[in-house]
Amino acid sequence: MIMKLGLSALLVSSALFATSDMSQWIRPNEVPQPKDNKLTKDRIELGKLLYFDKRLSASEQVSCATCHHPKHGWTDLVPVSKAVGAGRGPRNSPTVLNTAYLKRLFWDGRAKSLEEQALGPIEADVEMNMPLEELIPKLQKIQGYVKLFNKAYPNEGGINNKTLAKAIASFERTVLSTTAPFDKYAMGDKKAISKKAAKGYELFIGKAHCADCHDKFNFTDGSFHNIGLKDGDLQGKDLGRYNLKRRAAWYGVFKTPTLRDITKSGPYFHDGSVKTLTEAATICASGGRYKNGVKNKSTYIVDRHLTQAEIAQIVAFMKTLTGADMKLKIPTKFPQ
Numbered sequence: 325m326i327m328k329l330g331l332s333a334l335l336v337s338s339a340l341f342a343t344s345d346m347s348q349w350i351r352p353n354e355v356p357q358p359k360d361n362k363l364t365k366d367r368i369e370l371g372k373l374l375y376f377d378k379r380l381s382a383s384e385q386v387s388c389a390t391c392h393h394p395k396h397g398w399t400d401l402v403p404v405s406k407a408v409g410a411g412r413g414p415r416n417s418p419t420v421l422n423t424a425y426l427k428r429l430f431w432d433g434r435a436k437s438l439e440e441q442a443l444g445p446i447e448a449d450v451e452m453n454m455p456l457e458e459l460i461p462k463l464q465k466i467q468g469y470v471k472l473f474n475k476a477y478p479n480e481g482g483i484n485n486k487t488l489a490k491a492i493a494s495f496e497r498t499v500l501s502t503t504a505p506f507d508k509y510a511m512g513d514k515k516a517i518s519k520k521a522a523k524g525y526e527l528f529i530g531k532a533h534c535a536d537c538h539d540k541f542n543f544t545d546g547s548f549h550n551i552g553l554k555d556g557d558l559q560g561k562d563l564g565r566y567n568l569k570r571r572a573a574w575y576g577v578f579k580t581p582t583l584r585d586i587t588k589s590g591p592y593f594h595d596g597s598v599k600t601l602t603e604a605a606t607i608c609a610s611g612g613r614y615k616n617g618v619k620n621k622s623t624y625i626v627d628r629h630l631t632q633a634e635i636a637q638i639v640a641f642m643k644t645l646t647g648a649d650m651k652l653k654i655p656t657k658f659p660q
């Protein structure tokens with residue numbers, strides 16, 4: 325009797341251990357929302373229209389979706405689009421998927437919220453080239469938008485920089501990953517992914533140390549690292565977060581990207597220099613593209629001595645992080 329009790333207690337505790345191990349991957353209960361911009365249906369619908377409306381650009385040819393298209397993994401599938409803000413060098417367009425969970429936006433983290441982020445690309449001359457002092461009056465002349473803004477943001481002064489940013493951010497907060505095979509696996513369905521992918525997962529959290537940086541539900545620590553993509557010191561190259569402040573620890577560091585739906589959003593890295601997941605995983609697992617002499621390379625980026633077969637397992641695992649596209653009706657008619 326005592327023996328039996330002891331054994332079942334042991335089983336319970338090891339089962340608990342196993343679930344708590346997987347719990348970090350489970351979707352948070354709520355999408356974070358600022359107090360002064362809680363999600364409502366009106367706000368989301370308005371933001372969606374703005375997101376796809378090309379009239380927000382000077383040329384009337386470009387919308388947010390041009391570079392972050394839902395059918396292209398919320399990116400543009402080219403190595404680099406012109407960067408937001410002059411002088412920062414061209415950068416790869418990151419996915420909008422799950423940006424709701426990020427505390428820092430852009431590769432260098434220069435925006436702290438989606439609201440703060442949203443107005444940047446509209447004004448940037450290489451993106452939408454539309455000064456807000458021209459855009460706001462332009463939108464105010466569109467009666468359909470006046471109505472929608474007043475409904476979504478009553479008593480907030482109609483169409484202005486703030487309500488424009490808030491509406492776009494509200495739509496972005498609904499751009500979320502769907503349940504991927506790995507999510508089912510994490511919730512206990514051991515058959516949801518292949519044996520090969522399951523081995524890849526063990527490597528990802530173990531020997532390959534990927535989860536040192538790609539962790540939790542969104543597979544990012546929200547932090548910044550220099551993974552040795554560029555040689556030596558970065559004379560004349562993109563300095564990453566160091567552009568914001570000349571701190572030694574910020575030299576050449578970039579935000580850890582999500583790995584959710586990663587098969588949809590290549591090419592990879594801040595400079596779009598890598599086409600395949602195999603190459604990306606190899607760089608991260610072997611001490612960076614440049615092994616020696618890279619100023620401020622992360623101490624987590626060291627050669628993990630993986631075989632080709634092990635890299636293939638990790639890639640198989642990353643593929644299980646892709647879910648079906650979210651349900652979305654792309655607007656074809658816009659307010660007049």
Ligand code: HEC
Nearest residue numbers: 387388391405406407408415416417418429430431445451
């Ligand atoms: C010409 C292409 C282009 C257009 C148009 C564009 N973006 Fe971007 N977007 C980018 C690039 C490139 C970056 C990365 C820039 C950087 O990190 O410095 C970016 C970054 C972002 C990010 C940060 C994602 C992250 O992981 O940090 C969000 C969110 C975003 N854009 C949303 C928008 C919205 C909303 C619009 C429309 C108002 C828009 N973008 C228009 C190219 C574009």
Ligand code: HEC
Nearest residue numbers: 534537549578579580581592593594604605608609622624
């Ligand atoms: C030191 C933290 C760190 C570790 C450890 C790490 N990564 Fe990364 N990973 C990053 C950062 C930061 C980037 C973006 C770097 C850049 O573009 O300059 C990145 C980019 C990537 C990308 C490209 C994503 C995209 O959208 O462009 C993939 C894929 C990736 N990592 C997979 C892995 C795998 C697999 C491992 C383990 C073998 C791993 N990473 C280990 C921090 C890390």
